[in-house]
Amino acid sequence: MTNYPTLQPAERNLRAAEVAAPLVSIITLNWKQPRLTIECLDSLAKITYPNFNVYVLDNGSGDGSIEQIKEHLPRLPYRVGLIDSKANLGFAAGNNVAIEKALKEEAAFVLLLNNDTEVAPDFVEPLVETMQSEASIGVTGSKIYYFAEPKRIWSAGGIFTDSGWTRQLGVNETDTPELNRKKKVDYVSGCAMLVRRAVIEKVGMLDARFFMYYEETDWCARAANAGFSTWYVPQSVIWHKIELKARDASPFYIYLMTRNRLLFLHTLGRTKWQVLLSVGLVDLRTILAWSVWKRYEPVRYLRYAKILGIWDYLRGHFGAPPAKLR
Helix, strand or coil, X not given: CCXXXXXXXXHHHHHHHHHHCCCEEEEEEECCCHHHHHHHHHHHCCCCCCCEEEEEEECCCCCCHHHHHHHXXXXXXXXEEEEECCCCCHHHHHHHHHHHHHHHCXXXXXXXXXXXXXXXXXXHHHHHHHHHHCCCEEEEEEEEEXXXXXXXXXXXCEEECCCCCEEECCCCCECCCCCCCXXXXXXXXXXXXXXEHHHHHHHCCCCHHHCCCCHHHHHHHHXXXXXXXXXXXXXXXXXXXXXXXXXXXXXXXXXHHHHHHHHHHHHCCCCHHHHHHHHHHHHHHHHHHHHHCCCCHHHHHHHHHHHHHHHHHHCCCCCCCCHHHC
């Protein structure tokens, strides 16, 4: 006869909840934003899901971030694995380091979460419940609002268009019946996405060539090719501390979005010339339009970033962007 330890009523309830709730490993990256990361961790302290752990990977900030985060950890009521990458690996490779650790600790799901977010206390349950409703569902994503405008949507999933472009749904809209309906989509934002362990085991990790932007889109496309679907789950809610217009004026952002969009289309099976004909011509039109405004100094840098993005795609230069754009 096996002798089992006697559990107190509260312990029995927790153990039963953990059995019903598979382990979710929440992963967030920090790069020179310790205050935002700590606010995100404090937000996670309020979640109601009973079986989770958290990994924070510092992407080689070198500014004292990791020391500030480490000092804050004893104040949190949950376990945090703090990882120092020593270098900026980007979103894709940085998350991969933490994902590998999570899988070794038997995580059933990994949940990628941007550090510049705050979450509703019950945001995990709808994502997991949707996964558990059908084994073929491999990825689920939250409804994401702007933090500064808590009722205005930043993302409600996304689709691939017939021409191969991607389109994020719900951007800048307020709630509608359509945006409050759970539905199958082509991809969800890596800002808040839950991924089934079986997906990772079948299709592999995030593609580090992207560095950041489009890596989650590519992941969802690879999951679909392996027979897994992606679902937008509006019952799961988070708020994102982002200003979209400011990002659009960044050469760093323009470079990565240009290069990575071309790379993504290439991963779908198109040749380089097919990619250039379907998307590169649009980029060329933008470059010509910006050339008309050459006296406006910031546009000159955006034009250079877009040209460099196309050139680096053509010569197969991926990963971290050139230092002069950072």
